[in-house]
Amino acid sequence: MYPDNASVKVSVVDRTNVLCGKSRPGHFDGVATVLIKLFNIILPTRAYFGLKDAQQVAVVDGLIKDFNYPIELIPVETVREDDGLAKSSRNVYLSEDERQQAVELSRSLEMARLAIERGERNPVELVGMMKHHIHENTSGIVDYVEIYSYPELQELVTLKGKVIIALAVKFSKARLIDNAILEAE
Amino acid sequence: MYPDNASVKVSVVDRTNVLCGKSRPGHFDGVATVLIKLFNIILPTRAYFGLKDAQQVAVVDGLIKDFNYPIELIPVETVREDDGLAKSSRNVYLSEDERQQAVELSRSLEMARLAIERGERNPVELVGMMKHHIHENTSGIVDYVEIYSYPELQELVTLKGKVIIALAVKFSKARLIDNAILEAE
Numbered sequence: 001m002y003p004d005n006a007s008v009k010v011s012v013v014d015r016t017n018v019l020c021g022k023s024r025p026g027h028f029d030g031v032a033t034v035l036i037k038l039f040n041i042i043l044p045t046r047a048y049f050g051l052k053d054a055q056q057v058a059v060v061d062g063l064i065k066d067f068n069y070p071i072e073l074i075p076v077e078t079v080r081e082d083d084g085l086a087k088s089s090r091n092v093y094l095s096e097d098e099r100q101q102a103v104e105l106s107r108s109l110e111m112a113r114l115a116i117e118r119g120e121r122n123p124v125e126l127v128g129m130m131k132h133h134i135h136e137n138t139s140g141i142v143d144y145v146e147i148y149s150y151p152e153l154q155e156l157v158t159l160k161g162k163v164i165i166a167l168a169v170k171f172s173k174a175r176l177i178d179n180a181i182l183e184a185e
Numbered sequence: 186m187y188p189d190n191a192s193v194k195v196s197v198v199d200r201t202n203v204l205c206g207k208s209r210p211g212h213f214d215g216v217a218t219v220l221i222k223l224f225n226i227i228l229p230t231r232a233y234f235g236l237k238d239a240q241q242v243a244v245v246d247g248l249i250k251d252f253n254y255p256i257e258l259i260p261v262e263t264v265r266e267d268d269g270l271a272k273s274s275r276n277v278y279l280s281e282d283e284r285q286q287a288v289e290l291s292r293s294l295e296m297a298r299l300a301i302e303r304g305e306r307n308p309v310e311l312v313g314m315m316k317h318h319i320h321e322n323t324s325g326i327v328d329y330v331e332i333y334s335y336p337e338l339q340e341l342v343t344l345k346g347k348v349i350i351a352l353a354v355k356f357s358k359a360r361l362i363d364n365a366i367l368e369a370e
Contacts, residue, residue: 005337007199007247008217014192032193036221037253043228062192068222152190 001037010036012059015153019055019146019166020177028059035060039069047071052078052086054164054179058151078178080106086178093174101138102176105169108133108145109180112165116184121159123147134169143168143175150181159184186222195221197244200338204240204331204351205362213244220245224254232256237263237271239349239364243336263363265291271363278359286323287361290354293318293330294365297350301369306344308332319354328353328360335366344369 012028015021021028039047047064049057057075064071079087084106085099094102108130120126127145134142149156150164166179197213200206206213224232232249234242242260249256264272269291270284279287293315305311312330319327334341335349351364 003251005199006251007197007201007244008251009196009198011194011196012192013194014190016192040253040255043255059192066188066191066193068225070225070228 001034009033012062015055015058015062015151018148018153019144020053020168021055028056031056031059032063035063036067039071044071046074048074048076050076050078051179051181052088052177054150054166054181055153058153058164061151084110086176088176090174090176094171094176095173098139098171098174101140102171104134104137105140105167105176105178107137108167109165109178113180113182116159116182121184123156123159126159126165130165130167134167138169138171140169140171140176143170161185186219194218197247200240200243200247200336203333203338204329205238205353206240213241216241216244217248220248221252224256229256231259233259233261235261235263236364236366237273237362239335239351239366240338243338243349246336269295271361273361275359275361279356279361280358283324283356283359286325287356289319289322290325290352290361290363292322293352294350294363298365298367301344301367306369308341308344311344311350315350315352319352323354323356325354325356325361328355346370 010029010032012032016028049060051057061073064073081087083103085102086106111133112126112130115126126147130145131142134140145167147156147163147165148154150162162181163184164179164181168175168177195214195217197217201213234245236242246258249258266272268288270287271291296318297311297315300311311332315330316327319325330352332341332348332350333339335347346369347366348369349364349366353360353362
């Protein structure tokens with residue numbers, strides 16, 4: 001699959017230096033390379049990607065558009081536990097206390113959604129509110145809470161159009177991520 | 186075709202820093218980008234490329250192999266005038282004298298082919314012989330005479346397997362290129 005002497009290389013030069021991509025340099029170059037190979041071998045008409053890794057969905061969106069792949073990208077909603085916690089293989093590494101607290105991550109996203117519904121358009125206010133909520137209600141350490149246009153992942157002074165609100169929080173033995181994508185009109 | 190905000194970029198990192206590619210940095214990145222788009226739009230089963238630009242054929246070969254395109258690359262032989270000069274839109278810029286001399290380019294390739302048939306395997310000897318022939322029989326200035334493995338375009342100490350012998354010669358108003366691909370077993 002990966003010849004030693006590959007003469008052509010792919011670089012994802014945008015949508016990668018934010019969110020989890022910041023701490024994974026080169027990660028999406030590998031994702032794009034294997035997807036190009038897979039797309040060319042399979043010639044699919046549709047490609048399904050989970051929104052738990054919304055940045056990956058954004059990168060795949062760019063890949064399909066930039067390279068004119070005749071593929072329909074179908075983002076798949078994040079599957080959640082009954083209390084709202086995004087399902088993840090990492091959740092088993094949470095202590096009992098942390099598992100109780102972890103619900104506050106999706107709650108903070110819901111709070112932001114309600115605030116946007118009430119008219120809030122300032123990302124700094126929303127991020128501050130969410131960080132405060134997570135800090136006050138969990139023992140986790142916020143890695144990031146960020147808001148961008150979606151799927152372009154560009155910074156916004158004022159929320160407008162489709163946006164992503166995304167967070168990563170470190171608990172003692174698990175780093176959890178979650179996000180919400182919504183329209184701010 | 187080319188959005189301003191493309192998030193994915195292609196780089197051809199091998200087969201490009203030799204022959205004409207040396208003086209055209211980035212040229213083959215553009216070639217690879219437009220071919221990826223074209224391949225994805227057309228979904229061809231075969232792709233025909235002329236061997237006059239043998240380096241381009243080598244780059245396309247790498248692109249198809251590295252990215253697993255289900256496309257058969259079919260190299261097309263260079264079309265020649267009756268005296269052996271490779272056809273080119275640039276040939277009209279040759280003076281009458283230069284047009285007479287230009288036949289010596291394909292003759293120098295034929296000399297190399299015959300020398301290899303007789304057992305010569307030293308690329309330095311072959312290149313020296315060809316440069317001498319062109320210098321003695323034309324007013325052109327040799328830009329390069331180079332020999333590489335084909336299609337990998339790697340340097341060779343001793344000719345073995347499929348090789349390309351390629352040249353570029355500057356006349357007063359036209360720079361001509363030509364090449365021969367052959368087996369040295």
